[in-house]
Amino acid sequence: METKIEKLDIPEGCNIILGQTHFIKTVEDIYEIMVSSVPGVKFGVALCESSGDCLIRVEGNDDHLKKVAETNALKVAAGHSFIVVMKDAFPINVLNAIKMCQEVCSIYCATANPVEVVIAQTEQGRGILGVIDGFSPKGVEKEEGIAWRKEILRKFGYKK
Numbered sequence: 001m002e003t004k005i006e007k008l009d010i011p012e013g014c015n016i017i018l019g020q021t022h023f024i025k026t027v028e029d030i031y032e033i034m035v036s037s038v039p040g041v042k043f044g045v046a047l048c049e050s051s052g053d054c055l056i057r058v059e060g061n062d063d064h065l066k067k068v069a070e071t072n073a074l075k076v077a078a079g080h081s082f083i084v085v086m087k088d089a090f091p092i093n094v095l096n097a098i099k100m101c102q103e104v105c106s107i108y109c110a111t112a113n114p115v116e117v118v119i120a121q122t123e124q125g126r127g128i129l130g131v132i133d134g135f136s137p138k139g140v141e142k143e144e145g146i147a148w149r150k151e152i153l154r155k156f157g158y159k160k
């Protein structure tokens with residue numbers, strides 16, 4: 001087995017969701033979840049099919065984000081993995097609906113941070129071992145950090 005690191009492309013102002021599924025139907029189900037969860041969301045979703053033709057299946061409502069999702073899926077190339085690249089919405093707006101999708105097995109990350117995907121490569125194919133989401137902590141928050149956190153959550157409308 002060989003391990004590899006693949007850096008995902010996350011365009012400015014976008015978020016991604018990286019997960020594992022078990023069925024080709026997921027790409028269409030995630031499309032429906034996205035368009036029905038957040039009015040005006042722009043997104044692309046790509047699914048790495050792991051049997052049959054073993055193609056990358058792509059859906060979405062934004063050609064650029066569909067291409068970004070496709071490119072990221074080609075980098076990861078792990079069976080039954082999927083990636084959603086979204087703009088004008090946050091993962092918190094769709095994550096529970098995606099997790100409740102019958103075919104979704106797990107979510108590796110949902111973020112706008114830089115992401116490195118740790119891949120295992122064998123003769124059979126590739127699998128995701130985990131992700132590196134963002135950077136390591138630089139300390140523990142103090143009063144100023146607490147104030148900033150509370151302010152930004154209220155600015156985004158997640159707290160009153």
